[in-house]
Amino acid sequence: MTYQALTMLAAGIGIPVLAALNARLGANVGAPAAAAVVLFAIALAVAGVAxxxxxxxxxxxxxxxxxxxxxxxxxxxxxxxSVTYIAPSFGVGNAVFFVLLGQILSAAAIDHFGLFGARAVPLSPLRAGGLIVMAAGLAVTQLAGRG
Structure with missing residues (x-):
């Protein structure tokens, strides 16, 4: 695996952790928007250092x-x-699973059409099948969570 793939894997791992931490902070302080402001202030500081x-x-x-x-x-x-407001009542897993579905759909469209200057990667039948399998996997996690 390349360092790019490992970095993106780490970023992906971070998304639900971010959701859980900020949702808890928002619930603890009773103001999800305040938690978001704190998150962005810290993010701005870290990005500024970078x-x-x-x-x-x-x-x-x-x-x-x-x-x-x-x-x-x-x-x-x-x-x-949205994740800070919704995750405490909807569940972090549920929130992130739907975020993932949105990411799959939008990433496929961005790649297929080369939107926003991205490298165009046509949506082949095999790639479309892979996206369907990923979406089906997300659906299964939702159905299993209801049981």
Missing amino acids: VAITGPAAILRVAGQPWHLFLAGVLIAFYVL
């Missing part, structure tokens, strides 16, 4: 970028706020 280490001059080029690229910030805020 920029300082890897190349602070790049931050100056951000201002000239197309406005639609900044929608990623809206999407991450939506994810964090």
